[in-house]
Amino acid sequence: MQDQERRIGDEARRIMEAFPEVFGKPPWRIEETNLAWGFSCGKGWYPLIERLSADLTAIVQQDGLSRFQARQVKQKLGKLRFYSKGGNERTADHILQAELEAAGKCEHCGTQHGELKNLGGWLTTTCDDCAAILLKSRA
Template sequence: MTDKDHYITDEALRIMERFPEVYGRPPWSVKKTSLAWGFSCGDGWYPLIARLSADLAAIVREDGLTRFRAQQVKQKLGGLRFYARGGNDRTTGRIAQAQMEAARTCEHCGTQPAEKRSLGGWLTTTCDACADRLLTPRT
């Protein structure tokens, strides 16, 4: 990892490097992709993103999608956003399926059930335990 990669979590970097068909090869330039910052979501969604990435890599190989590239992976308004270019109906469908799964998976710990809620004015998908933990003032 270079000095410019320090903001990508180790787990996001591991997923991105494991699936070059989906994310391209490092280094990721901020001029070309928001992936230079890794994934902008909680760790609880990383297993879901890893499964999505494996499925997308298989679709890319099977369908010969040489121009497919993920552009950004983030949480927005409590939901998973996975932006990509060069896909087809299969990639779009699989991404939509992952977004539906994320809507009931805690972004923080990965457990189900979870629901979208506002925590301190920030929308996030959380389970009850994480919501309580995140709302409890630290002393």
């Protein structure tokens, strides 16, 4: 494994490697793509990202979107953001649905009861239990 790829966690790497039509193929170099950071969000959202990736793969194949490419997956201001290029209305719609679904899901543990919270200036979509743990760990 290349040095610049160590930022990608094992679980994110597994998902990225499973869907080359969405994420391209390794190596993901920092000079070339923000995917070199893996998924910059909590692991509670990973199952949702994996499901979205499977949906996008099907659309890419059905609609012949050979130029589709995920550019970055991150949490921004507490919300899931999935940036891509080369898609169409269907890919945009699926990405939007996943982002909306993530807004109600704890990004740390994946429970359905997440909501946007401000933990001392850090915006995160979290359940009450994870919020308490996070606040304690930062105190």
